[in-house]
Amino acid sequence: MSLKLSFPRWAKISLAVIIVLLAVFIPLASAFPDGLERVAETLGVVESEPVWHAPIPDYFLNIGGEWLGTLIPGLIGVAVTAATIICISLIYVKVKKHS
Secondary structure, eight states: OOOOOOOOHHHHHHHHHHHHHHHHHHHHHHTSOOHHHHHHHHHTOOOOOOSSOOSSGGGOOSSSHHHHHHHHHHHHHHHHHHHHHHHHHHHHHHHHHHO
């Protein structure tokens, strides 16, 4: 039995809007520390050796400059998140059909 995958129009438009916003705003946002980093800097907290090393640390890859090096990890993050949601949804639909 094959499961046909189709997405509503609003989902496709939403994904396109997310990608455009990502392309425009991610380089701007990454130039500034987030709230937790800001508080740590203000309090003088020293960063220790990480327990786990991220595959794309600080959402930056040394590819084609600052903008592209930040955009690509952002797009990878969106793709991984979307794929995870789709997989969980497919599992949920299969389980619901069998119960």
